[in-house]
Every structure is written in structure tokens, then in C-alpha cells.
Amino acid sequence: MADYARNRMFFASSTTLMLVVAAYMSFSLLWHEPVPMGWRIPLTILLFLVSQTITGMRVLITWRPDLPFSLVRIGGFISSSFMVLSWIVILRDALLALTFAFSLFVPQLESAEDVIFSVLLSPAAEWIMLAASIAAAGFGMARALAVPSVKRVDVPLQGLPKDLDGLTIVHLSDLHIGSTFTGAWLEEVVRRTNELTPDFILITGDLADGRPERIGSLLRPITKLRARFDVVISVGNHDYYSGLRRWVETWRSWGMTVLLNEHRKYEVNGRNVVIAAVTDPCAVLFRSLDESMGAPDARKALEGAGEGLKVLMSHRPGHAEQNAAFGCHLQLSGHTHGGQFFFLFPLVSRLNGGFRSGLYRAGSMPLYVSPGTGMWGYVPMRLGVGAEITLLTLRRADPIVPQKPTYRGKIGA
Ligand SMILES: [Fe+2]
Known part of the structure; x- marks a missing residue:
């Protein structure tokens, strides 16, 4: 259990952060407003309870691993609504603070300030904020739970x-x-992927949220993924x-290729293609893991790779520029x-490191950051x-010319 100490620490800090957010929201929505006293205390308790939904779900799943997915989704909906509401409240309060600051310097705006304050602080505005949060969370959840469609991206590669x-x-x-998606969702992802007949x-x-004994059967459809050369996991x-x-x-017993600071070579159309992968930085937090599952090491992953196209898989995109210096031609994160x-x-x-989603240029190489399947x-x-x-379709390009450099050398629109 010592291995999970840092994970528990992460959840302790996120739990504390949510409590602080709940305290702010209860002050802003309930104690700073003309809400009847009889309502204030129960609503404050409710806000604090809702703020702990993520922690509650984690505890519940540890205690009852077979928790129905419908219950997990209800918890997810509540935590999502809370998150949107907190953002709206912060936005409203920032607007009020700005209005107040302006009125100090421009006294003529005082009457406008009165109107803005009375509208934004009215009970009707609070109900609208709550309804908007629930609607946005519902819309966002429907988008998140849908089986994703295919996005086609050409990757220009120099030389x-x-x-x-x-x-x-x-x-x-x-x-x-394991945390929301089921085997049926994955089956459809596998079907859409195989239709593309990729190399x-x-x-x-981040394949799994849960242990193999609990969710192994839900993840098993990945064994049906078919590619011309290989299906590789980092x-x-x-x-x-x-x-x-x-x-x-488990993955290796299913016949999958899993790479941990190592690579595999493939001959593609008479050329050498190297697929390498690094581990995740959180490896150092899990002490019982042996050296082969140690901290990410791109140099080690590429050791002895020789000549050829080198594609690096790295869960996190942050160190892409350093990885490019090790001789990688493309990184996927x-x-x-x-x-x-x-x-x-x-x-x-x-x-x-400035990378969020899409195709970037990191040093001398392209980096593709998936927004997640x-x-x-x-x-x-x-x-x-x-x-x-x-x-992703690799295309000859010499040299790489960003069409619309936006953030940190992002390639393309
Ligand atoms: Fe993830």
C-alpha cells in the first residue's frame, strides 16, 4: 500500500482544493446574498457534500469495485455540474469586482454599477447560473460519453x-x-479503428482505471485491434x-506489445521503422516497481535503435523538445x-509545457497530442x-513549415 501513498496525497490535495472552492461558493452564493437563514446552513452542507463527489466515488469504488456504472455516471454528472457552477460563480464575482473598480475611477458609472450589482446578485440570477451549470454539464457529458469519430491528420516529416x-x-x-466507459464503448472504438486498416x-x-481483476474483461476488446504491423501500448x-x-x-499475456523505455524495430517497405516508448514520470512514486519500469528515459528507449524512422510514444507531451534532441522524428502523446x-x-x-491538443512542432520534430479517445x-x-x-498519415515535407504558428509552434489550423 506504500506505493499508493503519493496517489493518496494527490487526492488529499484535490479534496482540500474542492473544500476551499465549496467554501468560496457558499460564501458567494449563500452567505453574501439575501438567502433566508433557514436555507443557508442546509445548502452550505449540500455544497460541501457535492464538492466531495470525486473523492466519494473513489472511496466507493475501492469499497465496492462492482459499483454500477450508472451510479458512477450520476456522480460524474454531479461533479461536472459543480465544476461548471464554480467557474460561473468566479466569473460573475470577477465581473462584479471589475464593475466596482471602474466605478471608483469613473463616478458617472455608479448608477450602472447599481444595476449590474442588483441583476447579478439577484436570486433569479443564481437560479439561472445553477440551471446553466446543469445544462452545460449535461451537454458536455453527452459529448464526452459518445464514441469518438475519426480525425485525419497529415503529419509533415522532414526527410x-x-x-x-x-x-x-x-x-x-x-x-x-473502468471509471465510466464500458466494454461496449470500447468495442465500437475498436471497430471504427480497424475500419481504417492502419499500418x-x-x-x-491511461488505458485502465481499476485493477485487472475488476475491469480486465472490459478492456479485453483491445485485443481485437488489427494493424498491418503492430498494436503497441505505452x-x-x-x-x-x-x-x-x-x-x-495482463496485456503481454493477451499478446499485446507493451514498451517500457524500450523500442521495437519493424521493416516497412524495405525501410527501418522504430517504435519506442517511455514510461510515465509517476513511476518514481511507485517504489515496488523494478528498474525496467523505472522513470521515463528516452535515451534508453532508443539505445541501439540504429538508423530509420523513430517514433516515440510518451504519455505526457512536456519533454518533447528534449526527446527530439535524442533523435526522435515524431512523438505521440x-x-x-x-x-x-x-x-x-x-x-x-x-x-x-505549452502543449494541449493537436499537431505541434517541438524542436526539430512534429508532436501530436491527442485530446484523448x-x-x-x-x-x-x-x-x-x-x-x-x-x-495520422506521414507525409514527406522538406523542410517543416508551420502554416499558422499559434501556440508554441503549433502546425496547421
Ligand atoms: Fe488520461
């Missing part, structure tokens, strides 16, 4: 041999089977939380879920970014 021009890779990431299928981590942080060693053994909600995009970009089920909501099954 790509003619024989490899047109090589196809289906990139899947962040399936998160490779690369899955960049690991993500959630795979560690669920017991990585057991998962790696996930982890970000595309930011999940538009109001988190700047934060998620910042936490991931699935997503973490305790906040199953997508607003402003969809899930995807990504079909």
Missing part, C-alpha cells in the same frame, strides 16, 4: 523516405476504461494507479484530455474539445 510516405498510424490515448496502432497510456499515470506490473503482465473544458485550456497548456470518468465532461480516434 521522410519516399517508401514511408503515406504510412498510417492510428493514435489512441486515454481510454480510461500501426499506438496507444499512449503506459500512463493512471495505469500506475491501477497497479502497473499486473497490467503489463496524450494525458491532457485536450483540457476537457475551455476554461481550463490555459492551465492545462501551462502544466504540459476516452477520458477520466469522475468528471466526464467535454466543453470546447472533442474526443477522437486519430488517423
Whole structure:
């Protein structure tokens, strides 16, 4: 259990953060407003309870691993609604603060300030905020739970041999089977992926939320994935939380290729193609894992790879520029879920080295960051970014010219 100490610490800090958010919201919505005293205390308790939905679901699933998915989804809907409501409340309060600040410098605006304050602080406005949060969470959840469609992306690669021009890779990431998605959802993802008849299928981590004995049968459809050369798995942080060693053994017993700081070579149209993968940085937090499952090491992963096209799978995109310096020609990553909600995009970009979703240039190589095929089920909501099954087609390009450099050398629109 010591291995999970840091994971528990993460949940302790997120639980505390949610309590702080609940305290702020109860002050802003209930104690700062003309809400009848008889309502204030029970509604404050309700807000604090709702803020702990994610923690509650985690505890419940640990205690009852066979918890019905419908119950998990209800929990996910509540946590999503809470998250949207907190964002709306913060936005409203920021607007009030700005209005107040303006009125200090421009006294003529005082009457406008009165109107804005009376409208935004009225009980009707609070009901509208609550209804908007529930509606947005419902819409975002419907988007998040749908089977993703295929997104086709051409990847320009400098100096790509003619024989490899047109090589196809289906990139899947962040399936998160077990926390919301079921085997039926995965069956459909597998069907849509196989229809693309790709050369490779690369899955960049976070496949499982739960242990093999609980959700192994739900994840088993990945064994039906078919590619011309191989289906390769690299690991993500959630795979560690669920017991990585057991998962790696399970996937390998299913005949899947799992790469942990190592590579495999393939001959494609007479050319050497190297698929390499690094582990996840959270490996260092899980002490019982042996050296072969140690910290991510791109140099080690590529050791002895020789000449050829080198594709690196790394769950997190943050170190792409350093990986390019090790001789990688293309990196595939996930982890970000595309930011999940538009109001988190700047934060998620910042936490991931400036990479959130899509095709970027990182040093000398392209980097594709998948917004996720699935997503973490305790906040199953997508607003402003969809899930995807990504079909990458490698194209000769010399040199790589970003068409519309946006954020950190993003390639294309
Ligand atoms: Fe993930």
C-alpha cells in the first residue's frame, strides 16, 4: 500500500482544493446574498457534500469495485455540474469586482454599477447560473460519453523516405476504461479503428482505471485491434494507479506489445521503422516497481535503435523538445484530455509545457497530442474539445513549415 501513498496525497490535495472552492461558493452564493437563514446552513452542507463527489466515488469504488456504472455516471454528472457552477460563480464575482473598480475611477458609472450589482446578485440570477451549470454539464457529458469519430491528420516529416510516405498510424490515448466507459464503448472504438486498416496502432497510456481483476474483461476488446504491423501500448499515470506490473503482465499475456523505455524495430517497405516508448514520470512514486519500469528515459528507449524512422510514444507531451534532441522524428502523446473544458485550456497548456491538443512542432520534430479517445470518468465532461480516434498519415515535407504558428509552434489550423 506504500506505493499508493503519493496517489493518496494527490487526492488529499484535490479534496482540500474542492473544500476551499465549496467554501468560496457558499460564501458567494449563500452567505453574501439575501438567502433566508433557514436555507443557508442546509445548502452550505449540500455544497460541501457535492464538492466531495470525486473523492466519494473513489472511496466507493475501492469499497465496492462492482459499483454500477450508472451510479458512477450520476456522480460524474454531479461533479461536472459543480465544476461548471464554480467557474460561473468566479466569473460573475470577477465581473462584479471589475464593475466596482471602474466605478471608483469613473463616478458617472455608479448608477450602472447599481444595476449590474442588483441583476447579478439577484436570486433569479443564481437560479439561472445553477440551471446553466446543469445544462452545460449535461451537454458536455453527452459529448464526452459518445464514441469518438475519426480525425485525419497529415503529419509533415522532414526527410521522410519516399517508401514511408503515406504510412498510417492510428493514435489512441486515454481510454480510461473502468471509471465510466464500458466494454461496449470500447468495442465500437475498436471497430471504427480497424475500419481504417492502419499500418500501426499506438496507444499512449491511461488505458485502465481499476485493477485487472475488476475491469480486465472490459478492456479485453483491445485485443481485437488489427494493424498491418503492430498494436503497441505505452503506459500512463493512471495505469500506475491501477497497479502497473499486473497490467503489463495482463496485456503481454493477451499478446499485446507493451514498451517500457524500450523500442521495437519493424521493416516497412524495405525501410527501418522504430517504435519506442517511455514510461510515465509517476513511476518514481511507485517504489515496488523494478528498474525496467523505472522513470521515463528516452535515451534508453532508443539505445541501439540504429538508423530509420523513430517514433516515440510518451504519455505526457512536456519533454518533447528534449526527446527530439535524442533523435526522435515524431512523438505521440496524450494525458491532457485536450483540457476537457475551455476554461481550463490555459492551465492545462501551462502544466504540459505549452502543449494541449493537436499537431505541434517541438524542436526539430512534429508532436501530436491527442485530446484523448476516452477520458477520466469522475468528471466526464467535454466543453470546447472533442474526443477522437486519430488517423495520422506521414507525409514527406522538406523542410517543416508551420502554416499558422499559434501556440508554441503549433502546425496547421
Ligand atoms: Fe488520461
